[in-house]
Amino acid sequence: SALRPSLVKRTKTVCTYCGVGCSFEVWTRGREILRVQPRPEAPANQISTCVKGKFGWDFVNHPDRLRRPLVRRGDRFEEVDWPQALATVAEGLRRVREQHGPDALGFIASSKCTNEEAYLVQKLARAVIGTNNVDNCSRYCQSPATMGLSRTVGYGGDAGSIRDIEQADVVLIVGSNTAESHPVIATRVKRAQKLRGQKVIVADLRRHEMAERADIFLRPRPSTDLAWVLAVTRHILERGLADERFVEERVEGLEALRASLEPYTLAFAEQTTGIPAATLAEVAETIGRAKSVCCLWAMGVTQHHSGSDLSTALSNLLLLTGNYGRPGTGAYPLRGHNNVQGASDFGAMPDKLPGYQPVQDDEARGRYEAAWGVRIPAEPGLDNHQMVEAIHQGRLRALFLVGEEMGLVDANTLDVQAAFEQLEFLVVQDVFFSNTARFADVVLPAAPSLEKEGTFTNTERRIQRLYQALEPLGEAWPDWRIVQGVAQALGADWHYEHPGEVMAEAAALTPLFAGVSYERLAGFGSLQWPVAPDGQDSPLLYIERFPFEGGKAHFHPVSFAPPSEEADGDFELHVNNGRLLEHFHEGNLTARSAGIAELTPSVFVEVSPELAAERGISDGALLRLRSRRGAVEVRAIVTDRVRGSEVYLPMNARRTDQAVNVLTSSHTDPATHTPAYKELAASLEVLEPS
Ligand code: SF4
Numbered sequence: 001s002a003l004r005p006s007l008v009k010r011t012k013t014v015c016t017y018c019g020v021g022c023s024f025e026v027w028t029r030g031r032e033i034l035r036v037q038p039r040p041e042a043p044a045n046q047i048s049t050c051v052k053g054k055f056g057w058d059f060v061n062h063p064d065r066l067r068r069p070l071v072r073r074g075d076r077f078e079e080v081d082w083p084q085a086l087a088t089v090a091e092g093l094r095r096v097r098e099q100h101g102p103d104a105l106g107f108i109a110s111s112k113c114t115n116e117e118a119y120l121v122q123k124l125a126r127a128v129i130g131t132n133n134v135d136n137c138s139r140y141c142q143s144p145a146t147m148g149l150s151r152t153v154g155y156g157g158d159a160g161s162i163r164d165i166e167q168a169d170v171v172l173i174v175g176s177n178t179a180e181s182h183p184v185i186a187t188r189v190k191r192a193q194k195l196r197g198q199k200v201i202v203a204d205l206r207r208h209e210m211a212e213r214a215d216i217f218l219r220p221r222p223s224t225d226l227a228w229v230l231a232v233t234r235h236i237l238e239r240g241l242a243d244e245r246f247v248e249e250r251v252e253g254l255e256a257l258r259a260s261l262e263p264y265t266l267a268f269a270e271q272t273t274g275i276p277a278a279t280l281a282e283v284a285e286t287i288g289r290a291k292s293v294c295c296l297w298a299m300g301v302t303q304h305h306s307g308s309d310l311s312t313a314l315s316n317l318l319l320l321t322g323n324y325g326r327p328g329t330g331a332y333p334l335r336g337h338n339n340v341q342g343a344s345d346f347g348a349m350p351d352k353l354p355g356y357q358p359v360q361d362d363e364a365r366g367r368y369e370a371a372w373g374v375r376i377p378a379e380p381g382l383d384n385h386q387m388v389e390a391i392h393q394g395r396l397r398a399l400f401l402v403g404e405e406m407g408l409v410d411a412n413t414l415d416v417q418a419a420f421e422q423l424e425f426l427v428v429q430d431v432f433f434s435n436t437a438r439f440a441d442v443v444l445p446a447a448p449s450l451e452k453e454g455t456f457t458n459t460e461r462r463i464q465r466l467y468q469a470l471e472p473l474g475e476a477w478p479d480w481r482i483v484q485g486v487a488q489a490l491g492a493d494w495h496y497e498h499p500g501e502v503m504a505e506a507a508a509l510t511p512l513f514a515g516v517s518y519e520r521l522a523g524f525g526s527l528q529w530p531v532a533p534d535g536q537d538s539p540l541l542y543i544e545r546f547p548f549e550g551g552k553a554h555f556h557p558v559s560f561a562p563p564s565e566e567a568d569g570d571f572e573l574h575v576n577n578g579r580l581l582e583h584f585h586e587g588n589l590t591a592r593s594a595g596i597a598e599l600t601p602s603v604f605v606e607v608s609p610e611l612a613a614e615r616g617i618s619d620g621a622l623l624r625l626r627s628r629r630g631a632v633e634v635r636a637i638v639t640d641r642v643r644g645s646e647v648y649l650p651m652n653a654r655r656t657d658q659a660v661n662v663l664t665s666s667h668t669d670p671a672t673h674t675p676a677y678k679e680l681a682a683s684l685e686v687l688e689p690s
Contacts, residue, residue, distance in 0.1 A: 008027050008034065011026050011468065012024075012465070013449065013466045014449070016338050016449040017052040017056060018337070019336055019338060019339075019340055019459035020184045021338065021457075021458020021460070022045035022048070022053050022184055023039075024037055024038045024039060025039055031473075033057045036053060036057070043524065044462060048187055050183035059431075060473070064433065066446070068474060068475050070433075071084070071088050077443065082485065086485045086489040087489060089427050092425035093486075093490065096397045096425055097129060097130075102130035104396055105133060105396070106134070106382060106390075106396050107122070107124065107135075107400045108136065108384060110402040111137045111138060111337035111342075111343045113479045114452070114456060114466070114499060115345065115346045115454065116346075116502035117499075118136065118339070118342060118348045120484065121134065121348055121400075121483055122134045122349075124487050126368070126372075128487050128492045132377050132379065132381030134381060135350055135383045135387070136349070136384075137409070138335075138340045138341075140303075140411075140675060141298075141337075141674070142302055142335055143672035143674045144672050147311065147671050148310070148311025149315055149333070151315075152312060152554055153542060153546055154542075155541055155547060157541075159325075160328075160540045162184075162188060164327055165188055165296065165332060167292065168328040168329065169290040170200075170286055170287060170292070171189055171198060171200050171201070171293075171295075172287065172293060172314075173189075173203070173210055173296045174202075174204075174296070174301050175298055176210075176297055176299075181578070182298075185334065190213065199286060200213060200216075201216045201286065202217050202218070203217075203218040204218075204300060205642075206642055206648055218275050221272070221274050222679070223563035225300075225301065226313055226560045227272040227560045228269045228273045228275055229314060230560060232287065233257075233261060233316060233320060234265065236284050236321060239285075242288070243320070243321050246319075246322030247322070250319075250551075251553045252555065253555035257555035257557050260558070266281060288321055290321075291328075293318065293328075294330055295330075297332075299677070301333075304678055305667055305668065305670070305676045305679060306558075307672070308671035312556050314331065316555050316556065318330065320555075326543075327540065330540075333459075335458070338458070341457045341459060342456055344356075345461075345513075345529065350380050350383050353368060353376075353510075354509065354512075355510035355511060355512035360378055365378060368509055371509055383673050384410075384673070388410065388416055388419050391422055392415075392422065397423065398423065399427070400429075401428045402429045402430075402446075402479060402483075403430050406436050407420065407435040407439065407656075408436070408656065408661060410661060411665060412629050413656070414656075421439065427440060428444070445476040446482060447473070447477060447479070449466055450470050451468060451472045452466075453466065453498065453500075454499040455521060460528060460539075461529045463526060463528070463529065463531075465518065465522070500518040503517070503518060504518075512529050514532060514533040515527070515535040515536065515537070516531050565679045565680060566679070566681060567681045571627060571628065571682050572645060572681075572684070573625070573684055574646045575625065575627070575648075575649055575663060575680040576647070576680075577650065577660045603650050603658050604636065605634045605635070605647050606636075606642045606649075607636045607637065608638075608640065608643050608645075610643070610644055616689055618636070621636040621689050621690045622634075622687040623635070623687065625684055627663035627681065628681075629662065631662070632649075632657060632658050632663060633657060633658065634649065634658050663680055664676075
């Protein structure tokens with residue numbers, strides 16, 4: 001190579017995109033990114049990466065990057081220096097707190113930021129402002145999985161490691177477009193299927209790549225998965241395929257589970273889901289007779305009004321068949337953002353202190369109160385969804401948003417935007433001027449992952465360090481430094497010199513991370529929580545006991561309920577939604593990476609050949625989709641990935657007039673308030689045939 005080695009800097013980092021947590025070296029010369037070099041010692045991915053991790057970095061040098069703090073002056077924004085910006089933020093937050101009390105303020109941490117930054121955001125809310133109103137965007141995706149696992153097995157995290165998925169005899173994938181959303185995990189499954197004859201069962205509405213490759217593909221009617229999961233569980237019990245010894249020794253509540261399953265025959269499931277009873281019997285036999293089963297799921301499970309119950313039912317099924325605590329077994333809710341796991345782990349939740357300790361727990365709360373020298377409210381605060389409601393009701397007056405594009409990614413987004421207009425004070429901290437920033441009073445320029453140090457926790461609970469490859473652009477600051485600046489401007493005595501000091505504090509106060517330290521995480525080192533004080537980590541959970549009193553897991557009975565919104569007369573289509581391989585979420589980063597933007601420049605809607613024939617639609621036709629909330633205009637692609645009157649609209653639009661969340665509703669999963677994004681009916685109008 002013509003690259004002069006002396007000018008090239010190699011820095012170990014962790015991918016900023018999905019929850020697989022690929023780590024690699026990034027080669028830079030000045031601000032130029034020359035190459036992403038996978039390394040065999042990378043614990044989650046070894047030498048694999050996907051298109052986003054390999055080519056998705058140009059955004060760091062994009063001309064749209066925020067370089068200086070902005071303060072609103074009437075209808076426009078004015079660039080100011082940091083002392084002025086921080087003083088304005090402190091004044092705004094203080095004013096609302098003095099006039100309306102601490103619970104009139106809310107804080108949203110980012111699942112793209114580091115663990116240390118999530119920890120500091122919740123500390124700012126709790127210790128400096130005095131409210132538990134703090135949350136993060138796992139509320140939009142994986143909170144129901146966390147709920148399902150906490151009810152049944154204890155920890156809201158993957159039961160084992162990515163390598164366990166490869167070792168399983170059977171992999172059950174429900175509501176996850178793994179090949180596009182978690183490509184490196186999909187590669188492991190494909191390899192195991194080919195080399196070891198691993199059986200793959202996929203349940204999804206859409207015939208995506210993993211569905212094509214599946215040994216059994218289940219295609220239920222929208223929002224009916226719970227019916228077939230319950231029926232398969234019942235069938236396993238009835239046919240004596242349960243792991244009786246495991247259940248006897250390690251699980252409580254079998255009789256309650258058995259009674260709750262009574263209505264869910266295969267015939268009921270066939271009628272509800274449209275999947276033939278014989279196919280479901282085959283699924284039950286396959287799972288019941290397998291030596292080891294892993295279950296992977298994602299938003300196709302969680303983003304329903306029954307998301308928590310479906311997650312619970314999948315975990316019940318694994319317990320009944322003895323599929324926890326051994327290599328190749330367990331539940332794997334696949335985390336979306338790079339640090340969606342860590343943002344919750346480190347306490348950016350309204351009801352949990354770091355390490356999932358309830359805020360109501362006097363002993364746990366007392367530990368943080370003593371260390372921080374403050375009183376923390378003993379009642380849980382508002383979650384993300386409740387904060388928006390509280391703004392509408394005039395109870396929440398100020399919001400501090402870290403790296404969260406709430407104005408596009410929240411369900412029923414026009415309603416959320418209307419809420420923003422009512423806020424007295426909104427602070428947005430981000431890498432780019434987002435749609436949400438339009439509503440802000442102060443916009444603070446943040447540094448992306450390549451410009452800072454810290455740790456991310458991937459989907460397998462693995463904590464990994466990222467090192468700084470570039471200096472922050474312009475006057476951008478790492479988020480931890482911004483949050484500290486705000487705390488100091490409010491009078492707090494914070495003096496962190498480096499994120500390692502934040503981690504040391506979090507580890508000292510949080511039993512789950514007791515043995516975590518930057519030294520133990522050096523280089524490509526990593527630790528999977530829980531981490532004992534001596535540094536012993538936990539690649540596989542539940543080997544001997546479940547973290548409940550008595551050490552046994554719990555069957556948690558649930559029941560089927562129809563979706564919150566279904567296609568009907570006026571709104572005749574079901575609109576499924578999700579990701580594309582090339583883009584990430586609303587595309588604020590990937591759409592600013594030249595290579596990726598060329599591959600997939602704009603969103604489209606997938607239409608089935610049947611629907612296309614019926615309505616005279618061909619590729620490129622301009623369609624208007626209208627729901628009870630709003631309308632979007634997008635071009636069509638005709639494909640048999642979707643069927644009948646189901647269409648698929650990727651969530652990656654950056655423009656409000658194309659964003660699926662203009663259409664989605666405010667219905668939520670009652671246990672977690674996660675929006676039922678996937679329960680969406682719309683009408684269709686052809687504006688231009690093609
Ligand atoms: Fe790995 Fe996910 Fe990044 Fe792709 S987007 S490189 S799979 S972490």
